[in-house]
Structure formats: C-alpha cells, structure tokens
Amino acid sequence: MANTKQAVPDTLPLLRDRIDSIDSQIQALINERAQCAQKVAEVKLAEQGGDAVVFYRPEREAQVLRRVMERNEGPLGNEEMAKIFRQIMSSCLALEKPMRIAFLGPEGTFTQQAALKHFGKSIVSAPMAAIDEVFREVESGAANYGVVPVENSTEGVVNHTLDSFRDSRLKICGEVEVRIHHHLLISPHSNADEVTHIYSHQQSLAQCRAWLDRYWPHAERVAVSSNAEAARLAAEAGKNGRAVAAIAGEVAGEMYGLMTVSANIEDRPDNTTRFLIVGNQEVPASGKDKTSLLISAKNEPGALYHLLEAFERHGVDMTRLETRPSLMSRWGYIFYIDFVGHYQEEGCQAAIAELRDRASEVKVLGSYPVAVL
Numbered sequence: 001m002a003n004t005k006q007a008v009p010d011t012l013p014l015l016r017d018r019i020d021s022i023d024s025q026i027q028a029l030i031n032e033r034a035q036c037a038q039k040v041a042e043v044k045l046a047e048q049g050g051d052a053v054v055f056y057r058p059e060r061e062a063q064v065l066r067r068v069m070e071r072n073e074g075p076l077g078n079e080e081m082a083k084i085f086r087q088i089m090s091s092c093l094a095l096e097k098p099m100r101i102a103f104l105g106p107e108g109t110f111t112q113q114a115a116l117k118h119f120g121k122s123i124v125s126a127p128m129a130a131i132d133e134v135f136r137e138v139e140s141g142a143a144n145y146g147v148v149p150v151e152n153s154t155e156g157v158v159n160h161t162l163d164s165f166r167d168s169r170l171k172i173c174g175e176v177e178v179r180i181h182h183h184l185l186i187s188p189h190s191n192a193d194e195v196t197h198i199y200s201h202q203q204s205l206a207q208c209r210a211w212l213d214r215y216w217p218h219a220e221r222v223a224v225s226s227n228a229e230a231a232r233l234a235a236e237a238g239k240n241g242r243a244v245a246a247i248a249g250e251v252a253g254e255m256y257g258l259m260t261v262s263a264n265i266e267d268r269p270d271n272t273t274r275f276l277i278v279g280n281q282e283v284p285a286s287g288k289d290k291t292s293l294l295i296s297a298k299n300e301p302g303a304l305y306h307l308l309e310a311f312e313r314h315g316v317d318m319t320r321l322e323t324r325p326s327l328m329s330r331w332g333y334i335f336y337i338d339f340v341g342h343y344q345e346e347g348c349q350a351a352i353a354e355l356r357d358r359a360s361e362v363k364v365l366g367s368y369p370v371a372v373l
C-alpha cells in the first residue's frame with residue numbers, strides 16, 4: 001500500500017482519482033481477507049468436524065479490534081476505525097456461517113442495537129418477546145447466540161437476566177455497552193398538547209423520572225413490554241385519532257415513523273446499559289478479560305465476608321457484586337460477582353478454588369473479553 005503515503009493532490013479531479021484508486025485497492029484487500037476467512041472455515045471444519053465447529057471466536061475478534069485501535073494513526077479516530085473493521089469481520093464471519101442472534105425484541109429495541117454493535121450488521125436477527133425466551137432459543141440451538149440487558153448505569157441490575165442464569169447451562173461469551181438516549185415521541189397525526197398518556201418500558205420511565213415529573217407531571221405513565229412496543233402503540237394511537245406519547249430511542253421512533261417532541265430526556269447524561277452475549281461455548285483468554293460467577297452462600301455469619309476475602313488475598317480485582325434471593329431458603333442469597341481476569345489464570349483459579357470451599361455452590365458463568373467498542 002505504498003502509494004497511499006504519496007503526497008496528496010490538491011485538485012478535485014486528482015483527489016477523486018486518488019480516492020478511486022485507493023478504493024479499488026481496499027476492495028481487493030477486503031476480498032483477499034474474506035477468502036482467508038473462508039479458508040479458516042474449511043480448516044475449522046476439518047479440525048473440529050460436523051456440528052461441533054465453533055465459527056465465532058469472541059477472543060480473536062477482540063484482539064483484532066484492539067490491535068486496530070492500537071496501531072491507528074488517524075486522522076480517523078480509533079473507534080471509527082474499529083467500527084469499520086467490526087463490520088468487515090461481521091461480513092467475513094457471515095461467509096463462514098451466518099449467525100442467528102436472538103435478542104430481547106421486538107425490532108428496534110436497545111438490545112437489538114447492542115446485538116448489531118457487538119456482532120456487526122451481517123447477522124440474522126431473531127427478536128424474542130422475553131429474556132427467558134432468548135435463553136431458551138440459544139439453549140435449544142435455534143439461535144447461535146443471545147443478547148440480553150444486564151445492568152443500567154441509572155437504574156441498576158436487570159433481575160430477569162440474572163435469574164435466568166440460575167438454571168441455564170449457557171455461558172457468557174461477551175459484553176457490550178450502549179449509551180442510551182431517550183426521546184419523547186408522538187405520531188405525526190397526534191397533537192403534543194393533547195397527550196394524556198406516556199408509554200414506555202418500566203426501566204426507561206425510571207430513567208426519565210425527574211424529567212417527566214418536571215415537564216409532564218399530569219400525564220399518566222404506562223409501563224409496557226418494551227420501548228419499541230411503546231413506539232408501536234403511539235403510532236397506532238395516532239392513526240386512531242388519540243394522542244399517546246412514547247419514550248423510546250431513535251431507532252424505534254424511526255421504525256414507527258414518530259416525531260420527536262423532546263430529545264435526550266434521560267435524567268443522567270451518561271445513561272448506559274450493559275448487555276451480555278450468551279452462547280454454548282467457553283471463550284479462551286483474549287488478554288483482557290472479565291469473569292462472572294454465581295455463588296450460593298452458606299447461610300451463616302460472615303459468609304459474604306469470607307467470600308470477598310478470597311478475592312482480596314489472591315489479588316483478584318472484583319468489579320461488581322449483586323445479590324438476589326436464593327428462592328431455596330428464606331433469607332438465603334445468591335451473589336453475582338464479576339472480576340477482572342480469565343478463570344484459567346492462576347490467581348483467578350486459586351480464588352475460585354477457595355470460594356468452592358466456602359460456598360455451597362460456585363458456577364462460572366463465563367470468562368469473556370472486556371468490551372472493545
């Protein structure tokens with residue numbers, strides 16, 4: 001690619017000639033890369049055979065994207081460049097095998113945005129009506145992977161997702177974060193001054209609580225199954241001559257042809273949701289990983305202290321602790337713990353071994369690359 005370093009011409013026709021020539025080189029190289037991916041698929045098939053072949057390799061994808069960012073010299077920003085490579089890998093993986101991704105639907109949800117951000121656009125979308133359906137779809141093999149929300153920076157944990165791990169054998173294969181912007185939307189056939197009801201998912205209503213109290217104190221807030229469903233209902237209401245507003249994201253608003261009454265109405269400007277990728281595979285270390293555990297503590301004094309102490313002593317950096325009722329005994333608890341590192345690393349293995357002595361159950365939900373994008 002020596003000629004990309006040539007002096008940049010300064011007339012429009014010459015600049016466009018240069019762009020044409022660079023484009024054709026990029027295109028040829030992308031196809032050469034795609035041929036390599038096809039060959040990788042053949043090698044995987046020969047080595048692993050039949051149904052056992054694992055085409056999607058989260059650890060490898062994370063390494064590729066991190067390297068893209070490290071070596072990037074601009075003027076395109078690191079994230080911008082990584083997004084381009086994200087899509088190139090997505091297309092290459094689809095050539096190896098198209099991936100069917102189940103997510104908390106319907107179309108237009110933030111979870112779908114998370115799926116596209118993580119896997120790129122070359123996937124087959126499978127919207128599901130509920131979080132446990134996402135788990136079931138992947139467990140049954142009908143989908144290759146699933147995407148579910150797990151925590152929001154304003155509203156905290158998504159209990160349904162944590163609870164789904166109790167009885168599931170699925171592993172966490174990855175994580176992805178999405179900045180959440182909410183907008184107040186109405187049908188172009190509705191009049192904003194006449195709005196009496198505001199529909200949204202309960203989490204989104206909570207994320208906009210202060211704004212709603214201030215600007216729409218008299219509108220009734222109605223919790224529905226998803227933001228996309230709220231957007232659909234607002235569009236429907238407009239057609240029937242009613243004025244119903246929805247709180248939803250841009251994608252859902254566009255999907256149902258809604259107008260924005262107020263943009264970015266979330267109470268906290270850094271409002272972010274973290275999503276998990278669940279699948280049937282254990283992911284090898286990528287060099288920068290996280291591990292999630294489910295721990296049933298013994299119902300005895302100091303139980304939590306003894307668990308946490310094991311992390312401290314082995315120098316393992318715990319990043320998150322959530323508590324859920326165990327359902328097995330009254331006032332018994334399950335802890336969900338995230339820490340930095342891969343479960344196969346020495347310090348992590350030592351800490352986990354000790355936890356197994358101290359708890360009634362320790363389940364490794366998965367080790368997975370820290371989100372790159």
Ligand SMILES: O=C(O)C(=O)C[C@]1(C(=O)O)C=C[C@@H](O)C=C1
Binds near residue numbers: 060093
């Ligand atoms: O390296 C692999 O195993 C590949 O299949 C190639 C590739 C890529 O395009 O770079 C594609 C899909 C995998 O998820 C990881 C990487």
